Amino acid sequence: MRALVDIFESxxxxxxxxxxxxxxxxxxxxxxxTLGATYVAPRAVESLAEGAERVGEKAIEAAQQERRAHEMGKDGWGYDAATTKSDRSERTSRSGSAKDGWAN
Incomplete structure (x- = not known):
């Protein structure tokens, strides 16, 4: 009986x-x-926010440069950098078709 009790206790x-x-x-x-949410996550979010801010600033700067180049191209100060795809396609569609107002 003691052996059975020992097995049960074990x-x-x-x-x-x-x-x-x-x-x-x-x-x-x-x-x-808890440690991840307390220490790691805020630092990761902060670094991601800084990266997104840098990318946003670069995109704004590139858009401003493109706009400046486009405006200078309109005034005759630049070439090719100011021409965009839409400008090129507009010029080719006008020159290739008879819909410019002269040949109606």
Missing amino acids: LTSSIRFVIGLFVLAVMGFGLML
Whole structure:
């Protein structure tokens, strides 16, 4: 009978040990998530925001340069840099067709 009680105690202590390991694993995972949300995520968001800001500034600068070049091209100060696809396609469609108002 004592052997049966020892086996039962051994089994219950093993189950308690496995459950304890599971609880520790869940607590460790929760700690990792908490630390990640507290320290890592704000730094990552901050670096992404800085990168997006730099990209936005570069896009604004490129658009301003393109607009300046286009305006200078209209006034005759620039060449080819101010011409865009729409300008080129507009010129070719007008020169290639008889719809310019003269040959109606």
